[in-house]
Amino acid sequence: MKNMTWALSLVVGAALALGACATLSEEECVTSDWRRLGETDGASGKPIGFVAEHQAACSKHGITPDAAAWRAGWDGGITTFCTPANGARLGAEGRYYADSCPIDLKDGFEAPYYANKKVYDARQHRDQLRSRIDVLRYEIDEIRDDDKERREKRREIERLRDDLWDAEDELRRAEDDLRYERFADLVGR
Incomplete structure (x- = not known):
């Protein structure tokens, strides 16, 4: 089963790599320590x-990477990535997660990642609405002798205030969920 999953991952990765930029130069293909590269990638x-991207880049130079060594390195490297603390940090920073954690590490990483990412996204949404309202207020102050345009912008501000109210409520819920998640971790679920 593990070999089948590995082969399927290679096929999917190869398909994705067709349109991707080369990950390695010819010199890197020749001199790479494939285990170390896999560890870094993990x-x-x-x-x-992702090894398929290296394979695609190196095949252009007639070089075949050591996929087994890369995989052995990746297995070690991914364990340093898929930690609860790293998940929390990446989520709080709004960073992308490629769904790369293996099943045995997935829950420990993803629960804090998604809880923190939800807060990050809610803050971003709230801040965008606030910014748009500020821009409209400025535009209203700059309008000269056009009551119709001023009224339209005021109506838009009112609609955005309703959206802002909802966004602030969404942020509070996300922060509450995050506090609950942290508390649950402290008491050992």
Whole structure:
């Protein structure tokens, strides 16, 4: 089953790599320590199929990477990426997650990642609405002798205030969920 999953990952990765830029130069293909490269890729959260991108880049130079060594390195590197603390940090920063954590590490990483990412996204949404309202207020102050345009902008501000109210409520819920998640971790669920 593990070999089948590995082969499927390679096929999917190869398909994705067709349109991708080369990950390695010819010199890097020749001199790479494939185990170390796999460890680096894993530690940075690259998915298991990422080796296919290296294979595609190196095949252009007639070089075949050592996929087994890369995989052995990736297995070690991904364990340093898929930690609860790293998930929390990446989510709080709004960073992308490539769904790369293996099943045995997935829950520990994803629960804090998604709880923190939800807060990040809610803050972003709230801040965008506030910014749009500020721009409209400025535009209203700059309008000269056009009551119709001023009224339209005021109506838009009122609609955005309703959206802002909802966004602030969404943020409060996300922060409450995050506090609950942290508390649950403290008491050991």
